Amino acid sequence: MRPETPHDETVPHSHPDPSVDPHAPLADGGRALRVGIGGPVGSGKTALVAALCRALGDELRLAVVTNDIYTTEDADFLKRNGVLAPERIRAVETGCCPHTAIRDDISANLDAIEDLEDALGPLDLMLVESGGDNLTATFSKGLIDYQIFVVDVAGGDKVPRKGGPGVTTADLLVINKTDLAPMVGADLSVMDRDARARRGTLPTIFLSIAEDRQAQPVADWIRHLVGHRRPGQVTVG
């Protein structure tokens, strides 16, 4: 449990501009940057988390929370693959509702994050992986600072056009398994065009984690965010 925050009744508490982040900038030594990773089943969320652990595990103080539909499969995968020490990985069980645990009722995820920070001390980066869900699943701003939405080429090149909150609003869209495009008849230029139409200026990265085992462009995107928060401590990618 967190200590109760002193509340001054005389200060009006309102956020007139919804596009402005109401949270105060974090002081040095504040909590870790929290990045949510969501997307449909099988698109490569756990593979991306593993790749980011390989890329960033030695340079950032990093921990991972996984949300599985069933038990602890994704956490076990990360532990088996040895990409991160087991004490840096926590699994949250979601009672058939992976989207609820990251959006409507984030308490179990917040508990897991606090437990990791209590056990490990200050961290730079907390990755929160959602359970595989559908195109409508997004993270609550009460849980994460930035979200990555992962879709894959094999799911069909129509996915960016279909949109949905994940594709449209995620801070980063990752289109994975580009190596499979010729085999499934997917047109990457169509996906790129549709993603731009849906996302405006928000970035999209095409990737094959099978070929880029450290997901370098995504790791660089995260390095930039962490470096922005902790100037001087992390090399900006």
Next chain:
Amino acid sequence: MDTTALLLADGRFPSGGHAHSAGLEAAVAAGQVNGLPELETFLRGRLATAGRVAAAFAAATRRVAADEPEPAATVTLLDEELDARTASPALRRASRRQGRALLRAGRATWPAPLLNRVPAHPDGYHHPVALGLTAAAAGLSPADAALIGAYGVLTGPASAAVRLLGLDPYGTQALLARLAGACDAVARAAVADAALPPADLPAHTAPLADIHAENHATWEVRLFAS
């Protein structure tokens, strides 16, 4: 019962309950609950055991937390008495996890100074104690706390049953409506108990639920945390 009470009773109150089936997942796997008739038996059993205890401890905690100037020692005692009534370590963990989540949501929703008179519990208070504390912070009565406690004991596993078994949601609601009178009666009994010494509060248990919970905690693949 007013709007504040409805907010706290609402299954959409973000207190982590959606991830717990209150033993239903294990009962389904054991072949004991397949449809609405068995669900009714399961819920009546829950209400008469866990419901009776949860409602009484929620009401008692609410009474102490809001009405006594130095509630810390009694709240701790109530929490320990719930440990004594919960034989299964898995059920203790599930209760404390849900209590921790409830108090987090309760503090954020009703940040009342009276919560500062009670020390934080490192693992979270048992859920009925957290419910009593939250009810006190929200300005609710012991009767509200008892009713919300008993109601949650029914609606949590009923919601899990809809998700696990694909039960007809209308049939499930009709079943809950049929149980309303029994739920009210449990809450009334809890209010009558609320001023008893903690050791004398109800101690109804269900050994099969304890055994199921311990088995469930060892499963490799499960949908619910408990």
